[in-house]
Amino acid sequence: MFKSLEGKTVIVTGASKGIGRGIALRFGQAGLNVLVVSRHIAEAQKVAAEIGANASAFAADVSKTADTIAMAAAALERYGAIDVLCANAGIFPAAKLGAMTEADFDHVIDTNLKGTFLSVSAVLPAMKEKKQGRIVITSSITGPITGFPGWSHYGASKAGQLGFMRTAAIELAPWNITVNAVMPGNIMTEGMEGVGEAYIASTAGCVPMKKLGSVFDIANAALFFASEEAGYITGQGLSIDGGQILPESPLALEEMGAA
Secondary structure, eight states, X not given: OOGGGTTOEEEESXXXXXXXXXXXXXXXHTTOEEEXXXXXXXXXXXXXXXXXXXXXXXXXXXXXXXXXXHHXXXXXXXXXXXXXXXXXXXXXXXXXXXXXXXXXXXXXXXXXXXHHHXXXXXXXXXXXXXXXXXXXXXXXXXXXXXXXXXXHHHHHHHHHHHHHXXXXXXXXGGGTEEEEEEEEOSBOOGGGTTSOHHHHXXXXXXXXXXXXXXXXXXXXXXXXXXXXXGTTOOSOEEEESTTTTOOSSHHHHHHTTOO
């Protein structure tokens, strides 16, 4: 499966760690050329080295127009095409209302939501010229479906990505460019390593499958959306959360073991 992706080129933003790194590694395994994008070139180079000869690194801040234009130009110069964009770059600093500043809010929106818009805008000329493309946005269940204290700005950015996706999918359909989103639940990333086993166990206990997801659970879904096999799917968000959003109350989880 996914033979249609071999030899194609993907740009992965926010690819130096976490879900972005997982996406970059998985796309590299599938035989794509991978432009690993991060704000810090040394971190991007490390991931590119993990992937191998079909990957290279590029430093860009997706909240800046000039950086995203340069990112797209680098992909074209190095690989001759842009077939897939994984708009994954995102930040999630916590700040509750009353303490959150305007600068706090703007920083998250600029990176997560405006960064998606700028990244997509930068790759469109190449995709439109080829009359084909795949755009995969990393959203979240937080915002579109659920909420969590301290993340009102993050939730707004992630819900905003889905609103952007739906209209972008309509506008870009004439060029055979699809736009879809993966919506991770609780995923085991580097950020979870320092929180302690008790916190991880508590979080996993809220998931019907009783475990956290892997970055490759998200990456595999992104890979599918990027494939020719998914060519008739556009404007869709896929929750990848082990069933986390399904229980209507903690009682539903308790009843799982009552049968």
